[in-house]
Amino acid sequence: MSEPHSAQPLLEISGLKTGFDTYDGKVPAVDGVDLTVHAGKTLCVVGESGCGKSVTARSILRLVDAPGRIEGGTITWHGDDEPFDVLSLNHDDKRLQRLRGGDIGMIFQEPVASLLPLRTVGAQLVEVIRIHTGMDKQAARKRAIELLDEVGIPKPEERVDAYPFQLSGGMCQRVMIAIALCANPSLLIADEPTTALDVTTQARILDLIRRLQAEHHMAVMFITHDLGVVAELADEVAVMYLGKVVERAGVEEIFADPKHPYTRQLLESVPVLGRDRGRDLPTIPGTVPNPLHRPKGCSFHPRCSEAIAGRCDIDEPPEVVFDGGRTAQCVLYDDQTEGDRA
Amino acid sequence: MSETASSEPMLEINDLHIRFPVRRNMLGRVTVENHAVSGVDLTLMPGETLGLVGESGCGKTTLGRTIVGAQQATSGSIVYDGRDLTQLKNREKGRYRRQIRMVFQDPFSSLNPRMTLRQIIGDPLVATGEAKGAELEDRVAEMMRKVGLSPDYMDRYPHAFSGGQRQRVNIARALIVGPKLVVADEPVSALDVSVRAQILNLLRELQAEFGLTYLFISHDLSVVENIADRVAVMYFGKIVELADTAELYEKPSHPYTEALMSAVPIPDPSRRGRTGRVLLPDDLPDPTKPPPGCAFASRCRYAEAGRCDTGEVDFVDGVRCVRSEELELQGIAKTDAQ
Numbered sequence: 027m028s029e030p031h032s033a034q035p036l037l038e039i040s041g042l043k044t045g046f047d048t049y050d051g052k053v054p055a056v057d058g059v060d061l062t063v064h065a066g067k068t069l070c071v072v073g074e075s076g077c078g079k080s081v082t083a084r085s086i087l088r089l090v091d092a093p094g095r096i097e098g099g100t101i102t103w104h105g106d107d108e109p110f111d112v113l114s115l116n117h118d119d120k121r122l123q124r125l126r127g128g129d130i131g132m133i134f135q136e137p138v139a140s141l142l143p144l145r146t147v148g149a150q151l152v153e154v155i156r157i158h159t160g161m162d163k164q165a166a167r168k169r170a171i172e173l174l175d176e177v178g179i180p181k182p183e184e185r186v187d188a189y190p191f192q193l194s195g196g197m198c199q200r201v202m203i204a205i206a207l208c209a210n211p212s213l214l215i216a217d218e219p220t221t222a223l224d225v226t227t228q229a230r231i232l233d234l235i236r237r238l239q240a241e242h243h244m245a246v247m248f249i250t251h252d253l254g255v256v257a258e259l260a261d262e263v264a265v266m267y268l269g270k271v272v273e274r275a276g277v278e279e280i281f282a283d284p285k286h287p288y289t290r291q292l293l294e295s296v297p298v299l300g301r302d303r304g305r306d307l308p309t310i311p312g313t314v315p316n317p318l319h320r321p322k323g324c325s326f327h328p329r330c331s332e333a334i335a336g337r338c339d340i341d342e343p344p345e346v347v348f349d350g351g352r353t354a355q356c357v358l359y360d361d362q363t364e365g366d367r368a
Numbered sequence: 369m370s371e372t373a374s375s376e377p378m379l380e381i382n383d384l385h386i387r388f389p390v391r392r393n394m395l396g397r398v399t400v401e402n403h404a405v406s407g408v409d410l411t412l413m414p415g416e417t418l419g420l421v422g423e424s425g426c427g428k429t430t431l432g433r434t435i436v437g438a439q440q441a442t443s444g445s446i447v448y449d450g451r452d453l454t455q456l457k458n459r460e461k462g463r464y465r466r467q468i469r470m471v472f473q474d475p476f477s478s479l480n481p482r483m484t485l486r487q488i489i490g491d492p493l494v495a496t497g498e499a500k501g502a503e504l505e506d507r508v509a510e511m512m513r514k515v516g517l518s519p520d521y522m523d524r525y526p527h528a529f530s531g532g533q534r535q536r537v538n539i540a541r542a543l544i545v546g547p548k549l550v551v552a553d554e555p556v557s558a559l560d561v562s563v564r565a566q567i568l569n570l571l572r573e574l575q576a577e578f579g580l581t582y583l584f585i586s587h588d589l590s591v592v593e594n595i596a597d598r599v600a601v602m603y604f605g606k607i608v609e610l611a612d613t614a615e616l617y618e619k620p621s622h623p624y625t626e627a628l629m630s631a632v633p634i635p636d637p638s639r640r641g642r643t644g645r646v647l648l649p650d651d652l653p654d655p656t657k658p659p660p661g662c663a664f665a666s667r668c669r670y671a672e673a674g675r676c677d678t679g680e681v682d683f684v685d686g687v688r689c690v691r692s693e694e695l696e697l698q699g700i701a702k703t704d705a706q
Binding site: 074075194224225226228229230232233251252253254255256257258260277278281291292293295296297298299300301302303304305306307308309310311313314329 | 423424530531560562563564566568569572587589590591593594595597614617627628629630631632633634635636638639645647648652701702703
């Protein structure tokens with residue numbers, strides 16, 4: 027993918043395929059995904075449930091459990107040393123362990139469920155700090171308190187000894203962020219970190235992520251289904267549908283001029299504050315298909331208002347690259363069809 | 369739909385309190401209580417959609433469950449059709465259960481996986497003995513068509529359906545006994561964004577067709593703005609503001625309403641970093657020890673010591689705030705759909 031920004035690529039995913047073997051057959055959760063995260067920038071991956079956005083993120087850290095399997099593609103890490111393919115590492119490779127939580131921090135959707143209920147948040151922080159920095163216990167505890175302070179937890183010297191159940195969801199997510207940050211990662215992967223939180227808490231967590239990103243010059247890969255959050259946070263956006271990236275563009279481009287019909291219809295159908303009072307909303311017909319029964323051709327064509335019979339339901343759509351580097355997987359912009367439409 | 373000023377209210381909630389026991393002493397007497405709903409007054413007019421918004425834990429779901437009779441009120445009254453629903457004898461309850469129905473948030477856990485759609489949707493009719501045999505089948509089929517499901521699916525189980533389709537089943541089950549009032553508790557929150565609009569439009573359609581009244585409970589202010597005629601904002605067990613949708617969103621009167629609206633991310637990158645976002649601190653009061661004065665005072669940027677933290681704050685002209693007259697709060701300007 028060509029770069030809309032001058033920033034260096036930090037993580038390059040190319041042709042990633044991750045599948046799950048089930049009794050009903052293989053589910054291709056991620057089916058040939060290309061993505062690039064640039065150093066210091068925010069990439070928002072947006073899509074509905076089952077589109078493969080979380081599995082993509084987990085594949086980066088090789089956190090896909092059986093029956094899931096990474097079947098192909100490359101994930102190239104352009105960190106400080108020589109670029110290397112994460113997928114070529116062995117499971118017990120020291121480099122992989124340094125990557126997880128060291129170069130790349132990750133936070134998840136359910137902050138309370140992601141923390142161990144039987145250990146204090148301090149103990150969980152100290153453990154991670156010691157693994158990645160080799161500090162002794164006292165120093166690590168001091169660092170833990172500093173980190174809790176940095177992520178905006180009031181009275182960190184008391185809260186360090188709190189158990190997760192004693193903290194609110196927003197607080198637990200702050201603790202998760204502190205854990206993710208403890209080794210100064212160059213990339214933070216955030217998988218729907220605010221979906222389970224109230225809007226007011228969400229606003230503050232997003233604010234925190236933005237501030238930390240600026241201070242630490244960290245790249246962020248932010249996974250969400252909320253287009254509002256995308257508009258608030260992203261530099262670049264990748265829209266996923268049924269295991270594929272259907273559109274990729276800068277954030278202004280995607281909101282001002284969505285190319286893929288799915289992106290366009292999604293933007294229209296979501297109620298927006300101040301815009302849709304009392305009116306019938308435009309809808310996307312049908313539902314997201316079961317990935318086991320992926321429609322032939324373009325997987326969005328049964329729901330698409332602009333599908334061309336005889337093309338969209340037969341051929342895989344081409345990836346069209348536009349000026350400036352944005353892409354869309356749709357025949358509408360293919361040279362061949364442009365002739366037909368004009 | 370809100371030109372109902374002259375008609376009788378459909379439902380009147382008066383000074384409703386709901387408390388949950390948290391701890392008891394050795395004599396079994398409750399020593400610590402959780403005040404989920406503390407003094408709610410609310411009126412629903414026939415045919416309207418009243419939106420009820422608030423953050424998790426504010427008591428909005430408890431209030432909804434109490435209206436449908438799934439939860440006991442501690443004190444206060446819920447008057448429907450001249451009867452106080454909180455005082456009903458068990459044998460009287462059935463009649464009201466048919467008129468006031470509920471649609472739940474999670475379409476995955478609210479349908480019995482071992483029942484077919486025919487059984488799920490027809491169950492209320494079977495339970496009341498209202499229909500059986502061919503008539504039952506006809507009515508289930510008709511209801512399925514009304515909510516946009518093909519009656520061919522009647523003998524399938526819920527697992528075969530997506531979230532949006534299951535929510536249609538949920539709606540069909542609620543409507544099959546011909547209710548007048550439907551309490552919809554976060555009916556679209558668990559759905560994929562691309563199917564939310566379908567369900568919202570469906571609810572609107574069914575409301576027009578059957579003349580339904582909705583109490584629409586949600587934490588999502590954009591969804592509530594889309595569907596509600598009036599909106600009640602709930603905080604810490606109390607209604608803090610109640611107004612027509614346009615007025616509430618454009619000219620909020622309570623600082624909490626303002627903060628809530630400013631926190632909603634707007635899908636428009638050109639408005640990023642817009643001024644006026646209110647970041648609320650986290651310190652929620654303890655629901656077992658309601659603070660004196662305004663419960664929101666600890667997080668409110670307009671709070672004044674001595675005025676906001678003492679004494680009960682009354683609900684005056686649709687708002688529960690001692691400073692609402694003097695404040696210039698920011699709302700959401702109406703923009704045109706492109």
